[in-house]
């Protein structure tokens with residue numbers, strides 16, 4: 001298993017140490033990172049367990065049901081909006097990026113092409129919009145080996161069938177290890 005995916009906390013802190021130190025933003029950033037870590041580890045654990053138990057065709061259901069459920073649970077508990085997004089979507093209904101998220105995702109791809117480690121890419125910013133000021137945070141999600149059975153260039157027939165049934169418009173294929181698969185995205189009013 002690739003070590004980069006669910007990186008340890010001090011690394012994220014180091015990656016974002018240059019972030020503005022104004023009052024309250026440090027606390028927001030720390031909270032966003034902690035929630036991201038929790039989302040990532042919970043999902044990873046359930047995905048791995050499902051893959052071991054019944055292979056990727058069984059795990060499709062976990063990604064489909066548990067990923068949104070875990071995000072909703074953490075959102076409700078924390079008061080943050082927590083989710084995942086990508087430029088090439090599997091679930092466009094739920095995970096489509098807004099303009100700010102799309103720009104960050106494009107930038108993450110550029111940073112990856114420039115040679116930066118995807119596992120440590122984050123962005124944090126206070127963003128003004130029609131519904132007021134929000135603290136926003138995104139953390140890139142690297143593609144690792146485990147992802148390829150459902151997001152790679154070739155998926156086996158039963159996975160293909162399961163995906164085609166649930167996501168007829170699926171765009172989230174053709175990834176290679178090291179690509180930016182998408183990002184965790186968190187925000188809250190400020």
Ligand code: HEC
Nearest residue numbers: 056059060063064084086089090091095147150172181182
């Ligand atoms: C067993 C199949 C499977 C595996 C393995 C898998 N995924 Fe997914 N992935 C899915 C499904 C199904 C969805 C759609 C979830 C939904 O409906 O919200 C999805 C959605 C996503 C999304 C949300 C954006 C989108 O396209 O809608 C991201 C990000 C993502 N996966 C990343 C990963 C990463 C990173 C890995 C490897 C650690 C991985 N996935 C492994 C099946 C899988």
